[in-house]
Amino acid sequence: MEKKYFTSKNRVSDFSNFFKNSSIELLKKLVFVCFALLASSASGQVLKSSDETPQVLEIKSLLAAMKKSEQNSRSVNPESKRLENLLNDVQQTVYFYSGKVESYGDKPNSLFTNTKSLNAIASSNIDIEDIEIVTIKIDSNADVNIPIDLSVLSLFSKLKYVYILSNISSSETSVIKLIKNINPRYTVFYKIDQSE
Numbered sequence: 001m002e003k004k005y006f007t008s009k010n011r012v013s014d015f016s017n018f019f020k021n022s023s024i025e026l027l028k029k030l031v032f033v034c035f036a037l038l039a040s041s042a043s044g045q046v047l048k049s050s051d052e053t054p055q056v057l058e059i060k061s062l063l064a065a066m067k068k069s070e071q072n073s074r075s076v077n078p079e080s081k082r083l084e085n086l087l088n089d090v091q092q093t094v095y096f097y098s099g100k101v102e103s104y105g106d107k108p109n110s111l112f113t114n115t116k117s118l119n120a121i122a123s124s125n126i127d128i129e130d131i132e133i134v135t136i137k138i139d140s141n142a143d144v145n146i147p148i149d150l151s152v153l154s155l156f157s158k159l160k161y162v163y164i165l166s167n168i169s170s171s172e173t174s175v176i177k178l179i180k181n182i183n184p185r186y187t188v189f190y191k192i193d194q195s196e
Helices: 008-022 021-052 059-073 079-088 142-146 172-178
Strands: 095-096 100-104 110-112 134-137 160-164 187-192
Touching: 008 187, 059 187, 079 160, 110 187, 160 172, 172 187
Parallel strands: 095 110, 110 134, 134 160, 160 187
Antiparallel strands: 095 100
């Protein structure tokens, strides 16, 4: 085996050998480098767009994350308290089922509906001005085949929360897969509760 020492003469010859390659090989290397750069930037864009997809959490996980965030930021007006209030306290409410609107209160801030009625909201006479939370119920096994298209809620200017409540035996994955067109302006969360 011949030992090769690094001398200025060897470096010059190695450098000149690199450029002695045919122009076709040099072009191949250039195309390869460009392709590698394009592929890496394209995969970065795919990751970026998927990172912007809002996350759908189970209610307990969402509240725990909110409380932890508020504790770290020492929030004066905790959003978790407001959400708990909307979920647990009596609210001025609108019920929209099978095309029928029942409203309780002058300025309802809560709307209850189900997957079968959701798409008819746009053509209803619901006062949506003050609605902060929409609860969408999954009441039967047939409802698991109905997509929950949240784009129908786009005109709800004060909407902060969309609560998917499944009253049937279903998996988290099956509930989350039903949800379409999530607007990052509001938080979507769910609960699987077979007690109702």
